[in-house]
Amino acid sequence: MGRPPCCDKSNVKRGLWTPEEDAKILAYVSNHGIGNWTLVPKKAGLNRCGKSCRLRWTNYLRSDLKHDGFTPQEEELIINLHKAIGSRWSLIAKQLPGRTDNDVKNYWNTKLRKKLSKMGIDPVTHKPYSQILSDYGNISGILNTGNQIGPLNKNLYYASTPKPEPSSVLTSFPNTNMINMPMEFQNSPSNENIVPSLDFMSHQFQQVNINQETTQPHFFNEATSSCSSSSSSNVTQLSPLPQSYSCQPSQVQNAPSSSFNWSEFLITDPLPFPGFQQQQDRHFPGFSSSTNQSTFAQTPPLNFASGNEYGLNQVGQEEGIGKFDVGSTIGGHTNNNRLEASSSVSSFVNSILDKDSEMQAEFPDILDESFDY
DNA sequence: AACTGAGCCAACCGCCGAGAC
DNA sequence: AGTCTCGGCGGTTGGCTCAGT
Numbered sequence: 001m002g003r004p005p006c007c008d009k010s011n012v013k014r015g016l017w018t019p020e021e022d023a024k025i026l027a028y029v030s031n032h033g034i035g036n037w038t039l040v041p042k043k044a045g046l047n048r049c050g051k052s053c054r055l056r057w058t059n060y061l062r063s064d065l066k067h068d069g070f071t072p073q074e075e076e077l078i079i080n081l082h083k084a085i086g087s088r089w090s091l092i093a094k095q096l097p098g099r100t101d102n103d104v105k106n107y108w109n110t111k112l113r114k115k116l117s118k119m120g121i122d123p124v125t126h127k128p129y130s131q132i133l134s135d136y137g138n139i140s141g142i143l144n145t146g147n148q149i150g151p152l153n154k155n156l157y158y159a160s161t162p163k164p165e166p167s168s169v170l171t172s173f174p175n176t177n178m179i180n181m182p183m184e185f186q187n188s189p190s191n192e193n194i195v196p197s198l199d200f201m202s203h204q205f206q207q208v209n210i211n212q213e214t215t216q217p218h219f220f221n222e223a224t225s226s227c228s229s230s231s232s233s234n235v236t237q238l239s240p241l242p243q244s245y246s247c248q249p250s251q252v253q254n255a256p257s258s259s260f261n262w263s264e265f266l267i268t269d270p271l272p273f274p275g276f277q278q279q280q281d282r283h284f285p286g287f288s289s290s291t292n293q294s295t296f297a298q299t300p301p302l303n304f305a306s307g308n309e310y311g312l313n314q315v316g317q318e319e320g321i322g323k324f325d326v327g328s329t330i331g332g333h334t335n336n337n338r339l340e341a342s343s344s345v346s347s348f349v350n351s352i353l354d355k356d357s358e359m360q361a362e363f364p365d366i367l368d369e370s371f372d373y
Numbered sequence: 374a375a376c377t378g379a380g381c382c383a384a385c386c387g388c389c390g391a392g393a394c
Numbered sequence: 395a396g397t398c399t400c401g402g403c404g405g406t407t408g409g410c411t412c413a414g415t
Contacts, residue, residue, distance in 0.1 A: 015409095017383085036400090055385085107382095111380095
């Protein structure tokens with residue numbers, strides 16, 4: 001039953017590609033075009049998995065790819081799109097001609113994330129660290145029920161946090177409530193804009209000369225983990241944290257002891273995206289979470305490149321770079337063929353709106369709160 | 374010259390939805 | 395209807411390069 005396997009994975013070559021192998025793929029594609037990748041290794045005379053051939057082609061060999069460095073315009077577009085839709089690298093890459101999702105992802109991880117962090121902006125939430133502290137402290141103060149369970153575990157912290165600079169100034173947490181975040185709130189997906197991100201925590205600890213043995217808050221010490229990023233016990237059975245550092249549901253070992261129905265808060269697509277509401281408000285004054293799609297379709301086009309709030313170089317709008325033209329796609333008014341958003345993007349936006357409405361209904365108090373940059 | 378650590382990036386891993394069988 | 399692969403995707407890793415010591 002089913003198809004035969006595409007290749008014998010134990011007998012295929014792995015690792016870096018040689019120029020000869022590249023030439024074989026190029027020759028094959030130029031003669032036959034791209035189609036069934038499982039046939040490519042055999043027909044091209046390669047001892048590689050078809051999936052590996054496809055990746056080599058899409059990420060490196062395609063003739064339309066750029067291999068030079070990212071421009072400031074591309075850089076800012078990536079930042080703005082990441083702010084709007086998170087780590088949907090393929091969607092972001094579609095707005096950058098000649099770039100692959102792998103390119104964008106690597107560039108983000110190696111350059112942009114650090115750059116934002118140095119500027120005092122949390123690269124996950126795209127909010128200033130000071131505001132995250134403020135938001136988190138306020139929420140924690142309101143909802144603190146006495147549970148002292150941290151959303152991040154020690155291993156994750158150590159794995160992600162650079163060694164403190166010897167010259168760092170010894171301070172303390174501005175608001176100790178942040179280490180006592182109530183469990184109920186940690187597990188609400190609507191809390192994503194408020195839970196301190198890993199990057200934020202990393203940044204925060206760079207400002208603190210931590211004596212790991214004596215002064216490190218129990219926030220990081222308390223939990224143990226069976227997965228790479230979350231604690232055990234009842235804290236992280238379902239994680240509200242962004243996908244990049246949350247446990248997969250299959251990794252959950254123990255059912256929550258609470259009668260609270262956590263499954264109600266599970267969403268398969270971890271919306272909302274940090275900053276999306278701000279984007280709506282910024283570009284469409286009066287556009288509320290409850291705005292329906294027909295209203296949305298009548299709004300002006302989104303242009304994520306129009307802002308320059310990070311102090312980076314202004315995007316070259318004269319070249320059309322950065323037109324994330326959601327409005328025109330949905331409304332059917334396309335003015336920029338080169339960078340027109342795909343239908344998947346528009347449906348993606350629709351799903352955002354749907355989720356947003358659901359979240360608004362379920363957590364009105366939290367989502368009504370505005371976040372200003 | 375040798376070693377070390379950070380930066381970078383190509384490639385792999387594992388998950389998922391769609392569709393073939 | 396159930397099983398399986400394919401293709402797409404995001405996350406992670408391995409190895410190369412280079413600067414600093």
